[in-house]
Amino acid sequence: MNLINFLQTNFSELLSYTFQHLFLAVVSTLIGCAIGIPTGILLTRRPHLSKPILGIANVVQTIPSPALLGVLVPLPFLGGIGPRSAIVALSLYSLLPLIRSTYAGINGIDRAVIEAGRGMGMNDRQLLTQVQLPLAAGVIFAGIRVAMVLSIGIATVAALTGAGGLGMYIFRGISMLDNTLILAGAIPSAILALLADGVLGLIQKKLTHISK
Amino acid sequence: MADTVRFDNVACRVQNGELVHDLSFSVNEGETLVLLGRSGSGKTTTLKLVNRLLDATSGQVVVEGRAVSDWDPIELRRRIGYVIQEIGLFPHFTIRRNVSLVPSLLNWQSTRIEERYREVMKLVDLDPSAFADRYPSELSGGQRQRIGVARALAANPPLLLMDEPFGALDPITRSDLQMQFRALQQTLKKTVVFVTHDVSEAFLLGDRIGVMEAGSLMELDSRKKMMNSNHPLIHSFRNSVEGFLKQNESD
Numbered sequence: 328m329n330l331i332n333f334l335q336t337n338f339s340e341l342l343s344y345t346f347q348h349l350f351l352a353v354v355s356t357l358i359g360c361a362i363g364i365p366t367g368i369l370l371t372r373r374p375h376l377s378k379p380i381l382g383i384a385n386v387v388q389t390i391p392s393p394a395l396l397g398v399l400v401p402l403p404f405l406g407g408i409g410p411r412s413a414i415v416a417l418s419l420y421s422l423l424p425l426i427r428s429t430y431a432g433i434n435g436i437d438r439a440v441i442e443a444g445r446g447m448g449m450n451d452r453q454l455l456t457q458v459q460l461p462l463a464a465g466v467i468f469a470g471i472r473v474a475m476v477l478s479i480g481i482a483t484v485a486a487l488t489g490a491g492g493l494g495m496y497i498f499r500g501i502s503m504l505d506n507t508l509i510l511a512g513a514i515p516s517a518i519l520a521l522l523a524d525g526v527l528g529l530i531q532k533k534l535t536h537i538s539k
Numbered sequence: 540m541a542d543t544v545r546f547d548n549v550a551c552r553v554q555n556g557e558l559v560h561d562l563s564f565s566v567n568e569g570e571t572l573v574l575l576g577r578s579g580s581g582k583t584t585t586l587k588l589v590n591r592l593l594d595a596t597s598g599q600v601v602v603e604g605r606a607v608s609d610w611d612p613i614e615l616r617r618r619i620g621y622v623i624q625e626i627g628l629f630p631h632f633t634i635r636r637n638v639s640l641v642p643s644l645l646n647w648q649s650t651r652i653e654e655r656y657r658e659v660m661k662l663v664d665l666d667p668s669a670f671a672d673r674y675p676s677e678l679s680g681g682q683r684q685r686i687g688v689a690r691a692l693a694a695n696p697p698l699l700l701m702d703e704p705f706g707a708l709d710p711i712t713r714s715d716l717q718m719q720f721r722a723l724q725q726t727l728k729k730t731v732v733f734v735t736h737d738v739s740e741a742f743l744l745g746d747r748i749g750v751m752e753a754g755s756l757m758e759l760d761s762r763k764k765m766m767n768s769n770h771p772l773i774h775s776f777r778n779s780v781e782g783f784l785k786q787n788e789s790d
Binding site: 437439440441442443444445446447448449450453457458461462 | 590592613614615616617621623625626627628629630631640641644690
């Protein structure tokens with residue numbers, strides 16, 4: 328097989344592309360968490376903001392990724408050629424699943440439990456850290472899982488703006504009409520997505536079990 | 540006798556109407572006051588006005604001689620035991636942690652918390668060691684409700700608010716818990732405001748009984764005097780009891 332031959336001879340390059348790919352996805356999911364989870368928490372306390380903010384996150388989600396990257400590249404500070412604009416774009420894409428799962432996870436907690444906590448004299452911070460976040464952890468983690476898998480998928484496009492990753496093979500293959508090269512990028516990125524999904528799924532199951 | 544809770548002309552309005560209005564009554568230290576009424580009559584609202592889960596829009600509620608608006612709500616709630624019908628135990632906390640919630644919020648020392656945990660579990664007739672590390676989902680409804688009462692008693696609050704605490708239980712467990720609560724109350728002498736829609740429960744547990752209807756307090760008197768009340772709720776209850784007694788005599 329051509330493909331196996333190719334991967335064997337270019338193993339170290341494959342490894343470095345895979346690493347770049349994972350780096351893009353992980354960093355942007357983490358940034359997405361840092362922004363999305365607090366935003367989700369905020370929405371549970373200011374419900375009137377939920378419509379506009381979820382709306383904006385929804386709109387971002389519908390922008391095609393090459394277009395979003397194209398818009399970002401000329402921007403100062405956020406954009407440019409290289410991983411930065413890719414990370415900004417991927418972070419933006421991961422916001423919707425993270426905000427929505429945090430919001431839904433916290434709002435889905437039994438009202439009586441929250442009422443009891445408040446009635447026992449928990450302040451907002453105690454209620455959040457001891458009750459709401461632990462009980463919503465399973466749902467929030469499901470959002471992290473979706474964001475991660477989404478990022479791994481979209482990260483292939485990041486090669487367009489010089490961010491590297493497995494998309495390099497795919498775009499090189501497309502421009503050279505070389506199917507082997509395309510598959511050399513596509514198959515490992517698919518495996519990466521499946522692996523991430525599986526591992527995060529296991530963790531999620533554990534979290535959901537605890538919160539039950 | 541000092542009043543632990545006093546309502547002065549209290550009303551609570553929300554956007555789509557008035558939950559309660561013209562509420563004026565007081566709860567004496569050490570007595571059990573039962574608020575009786577159908578659902579939607581404003582009983583639960585009245586309780587929530589005491590621990591500030593709701594705020595009065597006019598008039599004032601006074602707890603221990605101080606208007607609740609002058610209390611820090613967090614501090615106030617930690618001084619008041621609260622039992623709700625859905626119990627609201629934390630599913631991810633062990634029974635020990637659930638019961639010890641308020642003491643740990645009050646930063647008691649861990650030995651004192653543990654000691655108090657054992658005390659209150661014995662009060663509600665549950666084995667402290669056997670339940671300590673179990674989770675609420677492993678318990679029966681009656682056990683969970685006892686845990687709810689134990690949790691409310693944990694920090695030894697002078698005042699207890701109980702919102703249909705036995706409403707969701709089967710009749711036998713319910714009457715067990717009612718009897719147990721009555722016995723407990725005779726030794727602890729807490730000030731209790733107890734909300735129920737069950738007339739027999741009101742007469743079993745209340746020193747005084749108030750009947751609520753459409754957001755206001757219609758009648759409030761001692762249990763003995765309320766026996767002769769002509770309020771439809773009590774009237775029909777009395778009829779059914781008398782009918783029951785007569786039927787038993789003739790059998």
